Amino acid sequence: MSLLSVDDLRLSFGGLVAIDGLSFSVGEAEIVSVIGPNGAGKTSAFNCVTGFYRPTSGRITLRGRDLPGLRPSAIAGLGVARTFQNLRLFGELSVLDNVRAGSHLWLRQSVLDALLHTPRYRRSERECTEQAHHWLDFVGLRGDRYGQARALPYGEQRRTEIARALARRPDLLLLDEPAAGLNHGEKAEMLDLIRRIQALGVAIVLIEHDMGLVMEVSERVVVLNFGREIADGRPEDVRRDPAVIEAYLGGDPAVLEESAPEETVLEEQTAGQDSAGKGDSAKADSAGGDAHA
Amino acid sequence: MSATKVRRLGTDSPPSRASKLLQNRWAGLAGLLVALLAPFVDATPYALSVMTSAAIAVMLAAGLNIVVGYCGLLDLGYVAFFAVGAYTSGVLATRLELPLLATVPAVIVVTVVAGIVIGAPTLRLRSDYLAIVTLGFGEIIRITANNLDVTGGPSGIYGIPHLVEGPVAFYYLTVVVVSLAVLGAARLGRSRLGRAWRFVREDEDAAEAMGVHTYRVKLAAYVAGAVWGGLAGVLFAAHLSAISPGSFTFLSSALVLMAVVLGGMGSTPGVVVGAVVISVLPEILRDLADYRFFLFGVLLIAFMLLRPQGLWPARSKEVP
Amino acid sequence: MTQLIWNGLFVGSFYALVALGYSMVYGIIKLLNFAHGDLYMLGAFAGFAILGAVGGVSSAMALPLLLAVLLATMVVTGLAGVTLERIAYRPLRRAPRLSLLITAVGASFALEYGMRAVAGADPRVYPVRLGGTSFEVLGARITPQQLVLIGVAVLLMAGLNLLVTRTREGRAMRAIALDPRTSALMGIDVNAVISRAFFVGSALAGAAGVMAGAYYGKIDFMMGFLIGLKAFTAAVIGGIGNIPGTMLGGLLLGLLESFGTFWLGGEWRDVFAFGVLILFLTVRPTGLLGERVTERV
Numbered sequence: 001m002s003l004l005s006v007d008d009l010r011l012s013f014g015g016l017v018a019i020d021g022l023s024f025s026v027g028e029a030e031i032v033s034v035i036g037p038n039g040a041g042k043t044s045a046f047n048c049v050t051g052f053y054r055p056t057s058g059r060i061t062l063r064g065r066d067l068p069g070l071r072p073s074a075i076a077g078l079g080v081a082r083t084f085q086n087l088r089l090f091g092e093l094s095v096l097d098n099v100r101a102g103s104h105l106w107l108r109q110s111v112l113d114a115l116l117h118t119p120r121y122r123r124s125e126r127e128c129t130e131q132a133h134h135w136l137d138f139v140g141l142r143g144d145r146y147g148q149a150r151a152l153p154y155g156e157q158r159r160t161e162i163a164r165a166l167a168r169r170p171d172l173l174l175l176d177e178p179a180a181g182l183n184h185g186e187k188a189e190m191l192d193l194i195r196r197i198q199a200l201g202v203a204i205v206l207i208e209h210d211m212g213l214v215m216e217v218s219e220r221v222v223v224l225n226f227g228r229e230i231a232d233g234r235p236e237d238v239r240r241d242p243a244v245i246e247a248y249l250g251g252d253p254a255v256l257e258e259s260a261p262e263e264t265v266l267e268e269q270t271a272g273q274d275s276a277g278k279g280d281s282a283k284a285d286s287a288g289g290d291a292h293a
Numbered sequence: 294m295s296a297t298k299v300r301r302l303g304t305d306s307p308p309s310r311a312s313k314l315l316q317n318r319w320a321g322l323a324g325l326l327v328a329l330l331a332p333f334v335d336a337t338p339y340a341l342s343v344m345t346s347a348a349i350a351v352m353l354a355a356g357l358n359i360v361v362g363y364c365g366l367l368d369l370g371y372v373a374f375f376a377v378g379a380y381t382s383g384v385l386a387t388r389l390e391l392p393l394l395a396t397v398p399a400v401i402v403v404t405v406v407a408g409i410v411i412g413a414p415t416l417r418l419r420s421d422y423l424a425i426v427t428l429g430f431g432e433i434i435r436i437t438a439n440n441l442d443v444t445g446g447p448s449g450i451y452g453i454p455h456l457v458e459g460p461v462a463f464y465y466l467t468v469v470v471v472s473l474a475v476l477g478a479a480r481l482g483r484s485r486l487g488r489a490w491r492f493v494r495e496d497e498d499a500a501e502a503m504g505v506h507t508y509r510v511k512l513a514a515y516v517a518g519a520v521w522g523g524l525a526g527v528l529f530a531a532h533l534s535a536i537s538p539g540s541f542t543f544l545s546s547a548l549v550l551m552a553v554v555l556g557g558m559g560s561t562p563g564v565v566v567g568a569v570v571i572s573v574l575p576e577i578l579r580d581l582a583d584y585r586f587f588l589f590g591v592l593l594i595a596f597m598l599l600r601p602q603g604l605w606p607a608r609s610k611e612v613p
Numbered sequence: 614m615t616q617l618i619w620n621g622l623f624v625g626s627f628y629a630l631v632a633l634g635y636s637m638v639y640g641i642i643k644l645l646n647f648a649h650g651d652l653y654m655l656g657a658f659a660g661f662a663i664l665g666a667v668g669g670v671s672s673a674m675a676l677p678l679l680l681a682v683l684l685a686t687m688v689v690t691g692l693a694g695v696t697l698e699r700i701a702y703r704p705l706r707r708a709p710r711l712s713l714l715i716t717a718v719g720a721s722f723a724l725e726y727g728m729r730a731v732a733g734a735d736p737r738v739y740p741v742r743l744g745g746t747s748f749e750v751l752g753a754r755i756t757p758q759q760l761v762l763i764g765v766a767v768l769l770m771a772g773l774n775l776l777v778t779r780t781r782e783g784r785a786m787r788a789i790a791l792d793p794r795t796s797a798l799m800g801i802d803v804n805a806v807i808s809r810a811f812f813v814g815s816a817l818a819g820a821a822g823v824m825a826g827a828y829y830g831k832i833d834f835m836m837g838f839l840i841g842l843k844a845f846t847a848a849v850i851g852g853i854g855n856i857p858g859t860m861l862g863g864l865l866l867g868l869l870e871s872f873g874t875f876w877l878g879g880e881w882r883d884v885f886a887f888g889v890l891i892l893f894l895t896v897r898p899t900g901l902l903g904e905r906v907t908e909r910v
Contacts, residue, residue, distance in 0.1 A: 050502060076504035084502075090495035094611040101492050105504035107485050114484030115477050121484070128485075146611040168503060367714050414895040421645040422894055424714050425845050429887035432842070440880045543838070547722060554715055586726035593719025594701050597712045 002027050003203050004049070004172055009058035011044055011227075018044040020227040022058075024220075026172065026203050031194065033206045033214045033235075036224035037247065042207045043085055045224070046174050049205075050082050051075040062172065077105055081170035083161045085177050085207075091150035095141070095160055098149050099132035102167020135163040139193060155186045159193075166197065173197060174205045179213050191216060215239065223247065320562050321476070328468045332461055341460045342532075345467050347572040349528050352471045354552040354568035355478040355561070356521025361550065362559035362607070363482055364514035365494030366416070367424040370431025371549055374519040376541035377407045378526025380438060383450040383536050388443075393456050393531050400523050408519030409512065416511045431546055439538040449537025456531040467528055474521055479561040481517065490514050491559075544586070551589055554596055557603025566605050615753040617871045623759050625867020626766040629860045630821040631844035632851075633773060634694075634814025640854030641790045641810050644702060647717035649818055650841020651724035652690050652697075656819025657832040658732060659689040664740045676761065679827055683765070686823045687816035694815025695808050703804065721841075728834040736833040739826040762824050769817055770860055776813070777856055786810055790854065839883065846890040852900030861901060 002025035011019040019041040026032045034042045047053040049060055051072040060067045062078055070078075081102070090098050107128055113121040136145055139159040143152045149160055158178060165173055179190050187210065194217050198204060208214050214221060214235070221238040223231040225247040231238050238244055331344055357371045381403045382396035415426045438444040445451075457463050481487050489510045492500035497507050530536050548571055556567020575585050596603065631653050638646045663682050701720050705713045748755060777783035785806045788796040797803050825840075826832045843866065851862025866886065873885035893900065 052498065052501075071506065072498075072501035073504050073506045076502060082502050084499065088496050088499040088502075090492055090499065092495055092609070093491055094609075096611055097488060097491070100488055101500070101503040101505070104485065104489060104492075109485045111481065111484070111486060114480050114486065117480065124485070148609050164503065361711075365709075365711055367711055369718065414891060418894055418898060420710055421643075421714055422849075422898070424647075425645065425842065426891055426894060429842060429846075429890055433884050433887050436880070436884050547718060550715070550718070558711075583730045584726075587723055587730050590719045590722025590724070590726060593722065594716050597708075597716040597719065598701070598704055601708070601712055 003030075003063060004205070005059075005061050006045070006049065007059040007061075009045065009048060009060065010056045011041070011048055011053060012056050017227050019048070019055075019224075022222075022224065022227075022229050024222045024229070024232055026205055028171070029198055029201045029203050031198055031204045031206060031217050031219050033208060033218040033221045034224060035208065035211075035214055035221060039226075040224040041227040042224055043176055046082065046176055046205075046207065049075075050080060050174065076168065079169075079171035080174070081165035081168040081172070082174040083158075083165055083176055083178060085180070087154075087157055087161060089149040089157055089161055089164075092148060094147060095136070095143065095145045095149050095152065096129065096132045098160055099135055099163045099167050100128050102135070102164045102169075103128045103131055105168060131167055132163075135167045136160070138166065138196070139163045140189065155182050158182065158190075162193065162197075166202075170202060172203045172205070174207075176207045177209065178206070179208055179210045187213060324562070324565060325468070325472055328472075329465070332464060336461065338460060341464050343573065343576055345460070345464050345532050347569050348464070348467045348471045349525050349532065350549070350552060350568040350572040351565050352474045352525040352528065353522060353549045354556070354564040354571075355471075355475045356518045356525065357549050358553050358559065358561070358564045359478055359481065359490070359521065360514050360518040361553055362557075362564065363487060363490040363494065364511060365420070365490075366511060366514065367420060367427075368515075368518065368546075369424050369428035369543070369550065370411075370434075370546055371427070371518065371522060372541045372543075372546040373411070373427075373431040373434040374404055374407060374522030375526045375529065375545070376434050376438060376538075377519075378404055378523025379530040379536045379540075380444055380450070380526075381523070382527045383453045383530045384443060386453055386530075387450055393454050393527065397524070397527060400527055401520055404519045404523030405516050407523075408516035411519075412512045412515035416508060416515065428543065428546075431541075431543060435538050435541050438541070445537070447538060449535060449539075450530075451535045453530045453534045453536070455534065456528075463532065467532070470524070470528060474524065475561060475565060478517075478521065482559075482561070486510070486513060548589070551593060554593060555603060557606045560603060560605055560607035563603050563605035563607065567603065570604075615751045617875055618868065619750075619753040619755060621868035621871030622864055623763060623867070624870065625847075625864035626763050627821050627825060627863075628840070628843050628847040628866050629863025630766050630769060630824075631818050631840055632847040632859045632863045633770065633856065634818045635841075635844050636848040636851075636853050636856065636859040637773075637777075637786075637810055637814045639848070641786055642702075642706065642793075642807055644713055645717065645845070646702075646814075647714065647841070648697060648720035648724055649814070650837035650839075650844065651721050651728075652694055652815045652837070653818040653822040653825070653840055654728065654832070654834060654837030655693055655724060656686050656690040656822025657826040657836060658728060658737075658822075658834075659819065660686040660823035660826055661737055661739060661832060679823070680765075683820055683823050686819045690819025690822070691812040691816035694811040694818075697815075698808060698811040703807075721838075725834050725838070732834065734834065736831045739830050739832060758828060762828060765820070765824065769820060773813065773817065774856055782806070782809065843886055846886055846893075849890060849898075849900055850893050852902040855900065855902045858900055858902030865901075 005025040007023050009019055009022040010017070022041070022045055024032065024034075034045065036042055044053060048055045049067065051067065051070050051074070055068050062075075062080065065078065067075055067078075090101065107124050109121055109124040112118070113124070133145070139162050141156060141159050141163065143156040149157065152160060162175070162178065175194070178194070179187050182190060191213055194204060194206070206214065206218065218235050220233065221231070221235050222229060223238060223241070223244050230243045230247055231241045233241070328348065332341060353371070353375060356374075357368065360366050360368045360371070378400050381400045382393055385391050385396040385399055386393050411427070411430050415423055418426065439447050455463065457466050482490070489500065489505045492503065492505055493507050493510055501507050529540075549568075552567035552571040553564050554567070555570060556565065557563025575582070578585060581588070631650065634652070635646065635649050638644055638649070660682050663685050667678065667682070697720055701716050702713065705716055777786060785796070785801045788799070788801060789803055789806055793803055822837075825836070844863070847863040847866040848859045849862070850865055851858030851860065853859070866889065869889055870882055870886055874882045877885060
């Protein structure tokens with residue numbers, strides 16, 4: 001049985017159809033990439049899986065358990081962790097505290113323990129801090145762990161966000177454009193990091209525009225265009241798929257070979273949809289709580 | 294009189310030295326020592342009364358700090374919980390002739406219920422709606438106390454028994470209770486729950502994604518704030534032995550908020566200093582009585598524009 | 614019965630007028646201008662000061678004079694609103710929402726107690742009151758002054774609606790409400806538009822203040838506190854950010870209060886109004902006419 005299975009997922013906002021029949025599955029410790037132009041519905045699909053959106057129709061199951069209708073925190077409780085497209089660290093808090101967030105679900109500590117500073121409190125706090133250090137070591141954070149997260153350089157913030165997700169000890173990790181904005185050397189490190197995460201036995205769903213990275217790490221690639229799934233297969237097959245080539249700039253296969261240049265072109269092409277997508281995160285707020293309450 | 298106050302404020306060192314002092318517990322112990330020694334400097338009934346009120350204000354500020362400072366929820370009707378606590382103990386003590394101490398369990402239960410009743414429907418709302426709704430709730434509680442017979446209507450409740458005999462003993466009792474409350478709030482802030490509050494404050498979605506049930510966590514902050522406020526209300530009722538709706542207006546809520554903002558949201562030493570300043574400053578600046586609330590308003594704006602972290606900010610760097 | 618309806622509609626039109634400013638500012642920059650009710654108070658006092666400066670007038674000239682004062686006051690409170698935004702809100706537009714809200718509370722405080730320091734704590738009696746004998750329509754006693762005030766309120770609201778829906782300025786406001794960054798890229802001077810929105814909203818509140826002074830006869834420095842809350846309630850009922858919805862919400866709140874007072878007694882009127890607010894926020898936070906937006910992450 002696969003770990004995550006998405007079946008005929010549909011999502012629309014009023015009249016706008018964001019996802020129109022998406023199906024894919026992810027096995028244990030498998031890496032699956034979801035690619036497609038901006039506005040194709042990739043992040044929306046992530047938000048459906050993690051409970052931030054409620055799908056209009058379709059099934060999403062984790063080890064056979066239905067996810068839609070659960071709060072994001074409940075889905076996190078089932079072993080799903082994620083990162084966000086535009087970095088959602090707790091900026092004012094220390095880097096360590098950010099990663100400590102990952103321990104929220106497994107840390108056993110009552111309010112009374114905290115008020116009385118019982119041995120259990122001290123033990124759990126120590127463990128929580130040790131774990132945070134461990135995952136920061138794992139992602140190879142170089143910056144100041146004790147300072148505020150927002151003071152870190154961009155690439156280090158990306159690592160911190162991944163460390164935070166890993167501290168959750170997930171079975172399934174959803175990475176939303178982890179390599180966006182990274183330079184060449186950092187991308188190579190990210191590739192290595194993704195492989196090491198997989199080696200821990202964690203399954204990964206990856207949204208990424210960097211085709212080099214996608215083709216390198218993925219076992220399977222799902223291609224979305226305007227909310228529709230147009231391909232699902234091994235990287236080398238998807239790369240030659242005519243429908244995919246068509247979707248990526250009217251049939252220039254070179255685009256799928258190289259990473260850097262086409263990224264900018266794609267963003268310009270779909271700039272309108274992109275800006276709408278960016279606004280989403282700003283609107284998040286507590287009303288997001290209404291949607292999944 | 295005023296000399297005492299200045300000295301008290303003086304010992305609460307300026308922010309430049311704060312970070313150094315924060316690295317150990319000396320700041321807290323020094324503050325406690327100052328509070329314990331203050332009656333030896335000036336023990337006139339007036340001075341004791343002002344100091345007791347200041348201590349109660351510290352407790353309120355510590356409670357509101359949980360809600361506003363840790364969790365980032367603006368509560369403009371915080372005094373409602375103060376009123377609920379004061380009235381619950383006052384009504385029980387005078388109508389059933391219970392000793393005041395015996396009303397404390399009831400106060401805790403009632404304030405927890407009040408926290409849930411007020412929080413449950415409103416905590417799903419956007420933060421700015423929450424501010425107005427809490428303000429509305431504050432007014433509802435006050436108007437209700439004003440209209441009901443059991444609460445004594447506009448004239449309130451008289452003859453509430455003391456907790457201990459004599460203003461000096463009561464002052465020391467207050468200092469002990471308030472110190473425990475401040476310590477408790479600080480310890481909650483450093484726990485798993487306290488971190489969850491800060492995650493919610495910083496980014497609710499990211500917190501949810503990490504498995505924090507944001508609604509429950511916010512409700513917990515609200516209930517904790519309610520209990521702190523309610524217990525401060527018991528001290529208040531015992532201190533004045535009479536309570537009336539006039540003590541629980543929006544103005545009082547705003548002053549507690551002022552203390553938290555002035556001192557530094559999320560900072561334990563900050564809100565203690567803030568509360569002492571807010572309650573003692575008007576006593577020193579009696580001549581400016583007409584302008585003091587105007588000044589508070591201007592200060593609130595000035596702080597948000599120029600020093601949003603407050604006089605004694607919460608530390609931004611973790612101590613290894 | 615008709616009397617209750619009439620009273621409700623009359624009070625409701627005041628609520629609507631104040632609520633519009635709330636709603637407009639909220640709709641555009643998502644700021645809950647806590648000091649909005651105090652601009653209403655400021656309007657009442659500004660009108661009072663201007664009337665005092667003009668000196669006594671015969672009662673025949675009361676109405677035209679009052680209308681002139683109304684316009685002058687609108688300019689004063691409008692400018693006050695613009696100043697407030699410039700000093701207290703604009704620098705914080707990118708700051709956390711909490712800071713902005715606290716600043717707004719501070720502004721409210723400063724206005725209230727600043728006015729107290731200037732004008733004193735005791736209520737002032739308005740120098741002009743509109744006279745006229747009342748008459749009955751369908752069993753409700755209506756005074757000509759009520760009719761005049763409602764007429765002015767309707768005119769102002771209609772004007773605002775035209776401004777927002779039909780003019781370039783209104784289009785700019787709506788664009789900023791949707792997306793300030795893109796609006797700026799499209800060449801809209803965002804700061805200027807927000808300033809003007811504050812001017813219009815504050816001017817409406819000021820007008821309501823003068824009208825309240827002329828009608829009730831007494832003004833004091835805290836008069837804006839409660840009406841600020843009520844106006845917010847009205848805006849929420851109708852759908853905050855939505856202009857026709859806000860007007861509807863104002864009238865509806867007036868009616869609800871009128872009937873609520875009748876059933877429960879005057880001392881519970883405010884409790885009833887806040888109860889309605891909380892009910893609406895929990896059951897239908899988008900209000901009656903607010904669109905149901907699917908919240909997106």
